[in-house]
Amino acid sequence: MPDVFINYRTGDGEQAAATLDGALSARFGRDRIYYASKSIPPGTPFDGHLIHSVRRSGVLLALIGPGWIGHGALHSDGDWVGREIQEAFLCDIRVIPVLLGRRTERPTKDELPPPLRKLADCQSLRYDHQNKEYDLKQIGDNLARLVPGLAAADREAPEEQDSPAPTYNIAGGVHGTAVQGTVNGEVNTVREAHGPVHIGPSNVRMGDGGNYFQGGNEGGIRQSFGRSRPEEDDER
Structure with missing residues (x-):
């Protein structure tokens, strides 16, 4: 089943259609891009094959060149370019106009x-x-975002990089306040602590009433309340 149907008018966009088919087929896979010159098997009635393929596609690219509007077949009931686009609209298939050249509006x-x-x-x-x-x-990036099947088959999708393993601080059996700081490179674990706990780098300066310890805590935690300000503060 094609994901992308390339709709173009002979004499106005067949060269661009061939280029798009080659680029999109290389990126997403040959069978996912419908291009009439490539996709209709020899001897197959083209009318039924075209309509059936439009109905099964995920998006139709309507290639519009400088001579597309002025082409005499545009207002004709037998215009296959118009019939393919109309069929896509009737089947609620996304139609994307692709303007060829810099000046085509x-x-x-x-x-x-x-x-x-x-x-x-x-x-x-x-x-x-x-x-x-x-x-x-x-064009390829937009198609990959709009059609899920193409995103899965995209050969130009960026590779996902493995995320670094997370680092955890674990405080178990803590009754009171636990303050956790930044841990780089190792895991700190505190268990069965009763009272405030501070886990952080060893060079952290603690104020009055703060607790910092390493190792076991079987003997309890002693708090020190002393002068925490420089002597000069008393003289201000």
């Missing part, structure tokens, strides 16, 4: 036949062969 509703006027409201992308590498990447 998105069609206005007045320029389109009634069944295709919704195309004027669709947000577009641009493909310019002079900006080929960037534009192809932008």
Whole structure:
């Protein structure tokens, strides 16, 4: 089942269609991109194959070149380009206009036949062969975000890096207040402490009433209340 259906008009966008097919097939897989010249088997009635493939696709790229609007077939009932787009709208399939070149503008509703006027409201992308590498990447990135199947098959998706293992401070059986500081490189564990506990770097200066200890606590914790300010404070 194709995820992307490339819709284009002969004489206006077939070269860009071939380029897009090659780039997207290389990125997501050949079978995920529908391009009529490649995807219709020899001897297969093209009309049924085209409509069936549009209905099963996830998104339709409508390639619009400088001569797309002025083409005589646009307002004809037998225009297959228009029929594919119309079928996508009827099946509630996302249609993305791809404007070819730097100067091609998105069609206005007045320029389109009634069944295709919704195309004027669709947000577009641009493909310019002079900006080929960037534009192809932008189109591919947008498709990967919009179509879940493509995201899973994306060969250009960034590799996930393993996160560093977390560091934990564990205080068990603490009755009272436990103040935990930053631990770098090792785990500090305090168990069966009764009273305030401070876990932090060994160079932390404690004020009156604070407790800092390492090792066992079987003998209890002694608190020291002394002068915590410099002697000069009394003279101010």
